[in-house]
Amino acid sequence: MSTDADRDEARALETIRAAFDGGVRLFDTARAYGVDGADEGHNERLVARALSGREGGRVVTKCGMRREGWIPDGRASTIARDAAASAIALGRPLDVLLLHAPDPRTPLVTSVRALDRARKDGVARSIGVSNVSRKQLEEIATVARVDVVEIALGAYDDAAVRGGVVAWCAERGVELLAHSPLGGPARAPRLARDVRLRALAERAGATAHELVLAYLLAVHPSIMLLVGARRANAAASAVAAARIALDDELLFALDARFPGLALLRRPPPRPPETSTREVVILMGIPGAGKSTAAKAYVDRGHVRLNRDTVGGTLAGIAKRLDEVLRKGATGVVLDNTYVSRASRSEVVRIAHTHGAHVRCVHFDTPPHEAQRNVVSRMLERHGALLGPKEIASLSKRDPTALGPNALRRLLGELEAPAPEEGFASVDVVTFTRRHDPRATARGAAIALDAIARRAGDGYALAADARAIFDDLPAGSRALVFGWIPDASPALVASTTALLREAHGAELALCTHLAGPPLCWCRPPLPGLWLAFARAHGLDARASVLVGTGASHASMARALEMTYLERPLTGASSPPRTA
Secondary structure, eight states: OOSSTTOOHHHHHHHHHHHHHTTOOEEEOOTTOSSSGGGTTHHHHHHHHHHTTOTTOEEEEEESEETTTTEEOOOHHHHHHHHHHHHHHHTSOEEEEEESSOOTTSOHHHHHHHHHHHHHTTSEEEEEEESOOHHHHHHHTTTOOOSEEEEEOSSSOOHHHHTTHHHHHHHHTOEEEEEOTTOHHHHHHHHHTOHHHHHHHHHHTSOHHHHHHHHHHHHOTTEEEEOOOSSHHHHHHHHHHTTOOOOHHHHHHHHHHOHHHHHHHSOOOOOOTTOOOEEEEEEESTTSSHHHHHHHHHHTTOEEEOHHHHOSOHHHHHHHHHHHHHTTOSEEEEESOOOSHHHHHHHHHHHHHTTOEEEEEEEEOOHHHHHHHHHHHHHHHHSSOOOHHHHHHHTTTOTTOOOHHHHHHHHHHOOOOOGGGTOSEEEEEEOOOOOOTTOOBOEEEEEHHHHEEEETTEEEEETTHHHHHHTSOTTOEEEEEEEOTTOOHHHHHHHHHHHHHHHOOEEEEEOOOSSSOOSSOSTTSSHHHHHHHHHHTBOGGGOEEEESSHHHHHHHHHHTOEEEEOOOOOTTSOEEOO
16 A cells, blocks of 8 residues: 555555444554655554544554665664654554564564563553564563564465464464465465365355455464455455355365464374374484484384485475375384474374374584584585585585575574474484594694784784794694685785795685675684695694684684684784795
8 A cells, every 4th residue: 555656545545444444443554664765654644544533443553674675673773763653653652563573683682672662651552573483482572571463374374373373372362463364465366266265265155365364264263364455345355254154164175275274273183192103303403413313213114204315395395294104104204404393383284194193303403513514514515615606506406505694594493392393202312523533633723813914915924923833733734714805816825825935834715705604614604624624634622723802712612622812913013924
């Protein structure tokens, strides 16, 4: 209604009023809903005009989103400013104020505390969040009570069910609002072309869209639908859906069409205690030891389903699981990441449908160990560190081409498994590093800025650089490492020659551009050292890292190296050039 350049305000007002007159009392808007950044608050003002003189309407608005580029901004100052502006636009205290989406640059608890302050100050009667996971809800609950949660839930989106968000809200009496129940403007038309849905809709005397809405209302009493409507007749159709009565035959048919949603209405019963069929989920970050453990299950007769070997997606693996259980398999092991509850849910559903118990083994790996594992797998497969372009090109089909951003997302999405997901048992295997017995030599990693400084078009060594090299453990092979964004080949060559001629050291530089790291070679990420150590058979535990601050100290701890602190090389250190 407000974000389109060709918007029609008269039609929008007519649609909102038709919805109200038809019985709708909940209206969803947002501070960011406008054609651009200068148009913020347009939809709020539109809703206020449409509902003027109509009592009983309740308005949900959202804050913390920049219209230009739809970029989340969850800073406390932004939320306070948005809340105050929304109250002015709507002409009253806010009924419900939601965080539009988590801001990855701002701690979620910071944003929620700002919402809580708006509630305490009387700017908003109720507060909540939108587009969050169960893990995030549990984090939020440690700092404030949320009254409302808004998530995508509908014909194309059942992750909130499979991920436990709906159950979390229902257990705590938190109001649940389901946006995009028909999939949004781009996907909703496909429902009307679905032959199976159209046949069921004809039996119900409804349209396919109305049937889906009626089914969603029947799935769970806690769900409140937020239906997008741009015309009065669309609003009337949504209202009509609430009056459709679905008999058991229709409900069962819709359960089969939407199995993820059906988990709320009719979850499959747990298998009997006497069942001898077993599905084992081995979950965790790549490189944690899942593949090794899976081989032991295969040796005992389990069928193995793994994306690295059979390809495809986790959804495809779930279909393969259904097939092998249908053919009579009594034991299946799945060793994939399965970091989220939603990704594990389909495995549990299918296994229970076939009367199989599900055991989960969580290979728990600290982030710094996960980084080492990912880099080691990359070096083992490719023989060298991959650059950003290579990672982007290979990552979708090669599990060893995982980049730092992808690993960070996996770690952020990681939800520890719990018996309530339907598991017969949950075991945790704590990661223990197995060191290569062939790697016994000593080495040293020296930060470039600990021994040199920029001098014109190149680098100059500090006066005491020789002493640093002389103090290294005897026999240590030295690597000088650093990050020089967009360094020219001439600069790299001159610095390499300087270090080799002066001290016989190797130079390894990350020259990739600034911004979030897209490669493993940018310090303090461990890629440069791990590649060097692998090439020369070095044992990190017998090696030292010479650095200039906290990030280098953290790098040394993660790599199990001895750390030596050095101040940043500056102008006060008389340079010695080679």
